[in-house]
Amino acid sequence: MESATYRAVLDESGFQKVDQPEAADILIMNTCGCLETLQEKARQAIQKGVGLNAKQESKQAKKIIVAGCYPLIDKGNNLAELGIEFFPPGEVEELKKILGLSEQKTASPEIHSLYSDDLNNQPGFVTKPVKFYQQLKKIENKIGLRSPKLHTFFKSIMMTSEFHYVVVGKGCMGNCTFCGIKLAIGNPASRPLNEIINNIRKGIVNGKKDIWLVSDDVGCWGQDLGSNSAELLKQILLIPSPMNLVINYFEPEMLLEQKARLLNIFRDPRLIQICLPLQTGSQALLKKMGRHYDIAEVLETILEIRKLNPLLVIKTQYIVSFPTETWREFFLTLWSMRFFDGVGVNVYARLKYTPAYRLKPNPQWVDRTRGVIAKAFATLIHLRFVARCMFQWQKGIVRESE
Numbered sequence: 383m384e385s386a387t388y389r390a391v392l393d394e395s396g397f398q399k400v401d402q403p404e405a406a407d408i409l410i411m412n413t414c415g416c417l418e419t420l421q422e423k424a425r426q427a428i429q430k431g432v433g434l435n436a437k438q439e440s441k442q443a444k445k446i447i448v449a450g451c452y453p454l455i456d457k458g459n460n461l462a463e464l465g466i467e468f469f470p471p472g473e474v475e476e477l478k479k480i481l482g483l484s485e486q487k488t489a490s491p492e493i494h495s496l497y498s499d500d501l502n503n504q505p506g507f508v509t510k511p512v513k514f515y516q517q518l519k520k521i522e523n524k525i526g527l528r529s530p531k532l533h534t535f536f537k538s539i540m541m542t543s544e545f546h547y548v549v550v551g552k553g554c555m556g557n558c559t560f561c562g563i564k565l566a567i568g569n570p571a572s573r574p575l576n577e578i579i580n581n582i583r584k585g586i587v588n589g590k591k592d593i594w595l596v597s598d599d600v601g602c603w604g605q606d607l608g609s610n611s612a613e614l615l616k617q618i619l620l621i622p623s624p625m626n627l628v629i630n631y632f633e634p635e636m637l638l639e640q641k642a643r644l645l646n647i648f649r650d651p652r653l654i655q656i657c658l659p660l661q662t663g664s665q666a667l668l669k670k671m672g673r674h675y676d677i678a679e680v681l682e683t684i685l686e687i688r689k690l691n692p693l694l695v696i697k698t699q700y701i702v703s704f705p706t707e708t709w710r711e712f713f714l715t716l717w718s719m720r721f722f723d724g725v726g727v728n729v730y731a732r733l734k735y736t737p738a739y740r741l742k743p744n745p746q747w748v749d750r751t752r753g754v755i756a757k758a759f760a761t762l763i764h765l766r767f768v769a770r771c772m773f774q775w776q777k778g779i780v781r782e783s784e
């Protein structure tokens with residue numbers, strides 16, 4: 383999504399996109415450093431750019447710019463020695479400075495939507511759900527029934543240019559011992575409320591109905607402005623338009639902190655999907671992860687939310703095989719999965735410079751086994767979800783704005 387923002391700025395400034403890196407004068411690499419494997423990918427991409435420059439001795443060297451969190455997380459990177467400039471995630475003004483565009487008028491740093499030609503070139507995990515979704519619509523049109531929840535589920539795993547993405551802020555209040563995002567981004571920096579509302583209104587005027595709120599933790603919006611995310615959601619839902627609101631990443635700690643106000647807001651059927659990253663089903667392990675909430679209370683709250691908004695898709699994410707995780711703790715995680723409609727599973731990966739890096743990792747066979755079992759359980763949860771949606775097909779529950 384940040385790539386789409388950078389591209390919007392470059393398009394507005396008259397830059398042209400080329401299909402091959404060999405043909406470019408400027409290479410901008412958007413990187414991630416949250417996993418060792420992603421860091422390695424970033425290193426390889428940078429190396430490839432440097433290699434291209436080495437090949438074309440006589441021509442002017444390509445300018446290489448690195449975006450994203452890799453340079454901020456991998457403190458041992460050698461960008462300075464290579465003479466490569468970088469800027470932090472989402473900092474469009476920094477990109478403009480590097481390109482000497484500061485005085486020029488460019489697009490406001492907003493993600494309006496993703497570029498369909500960029501999306502077409504994405505790997506299978508991005509493009510496949512779009513194809514499944516198209517199939518689902520065909521089947522539903524044939525049988526004359528719809529399942530709004532299934533639509534929501536597919537929409538939330540697809541990256542499509544139909545969504546209107548709105549960055550509401552970045553950073554978080556947490557200090558999770560495994561997390562690289564905190565190292566790179568830091569404390570919450572919320573986007574002003576009026577900017578967010580104007581952005582959403584603009585999207586709606588342009589015919590977008592699916593609004594996706596983007597942040598490292600939407601739940602901590604406003605903590606730096608003397609406000610809170612309940613107020614943000616309330617103001618967004620005061621916009622008197624049909625819309626489908628998707629919230630990606632709402633930390634459970636913030637959910638409990640603002641529970642009283644949020645429950646009332648969650649009744650609104652325009653809120654169609656939320657991701658509450660639980661990370662583990664074990665309270666003891668949660669503490670070692672540096673996360674502070676009562677798991678039982680979160681799960682209870684989910685049941686309350688379901689009663690208020692039965693069409694809301696509630697997703698989560700887990701890290702399995704965190705250092706010191708016992709089999710009992712692992713099974714507690716599997717047990718807690720049943721509260722959710724969608725489950726993402728990551729096997730713990732050590733990340734240098736994080737506190738958890740110092741903990742003794744589990745043997746590799748344990749990582750692998752728990753990863754396989756947890757992903758199989760997640761698949762069961764998804765199948766159960768689809769089966770329930772089909773039951774709703776028969777009942778013919780249809781969301782008005784669909």
Ligand code: SF4
Binds near residue numbers: 554563
């Ligand atoms: S709350 Fe989320 S982004 Fe913040 S440190 Fe924890 S995992 Fe990372």
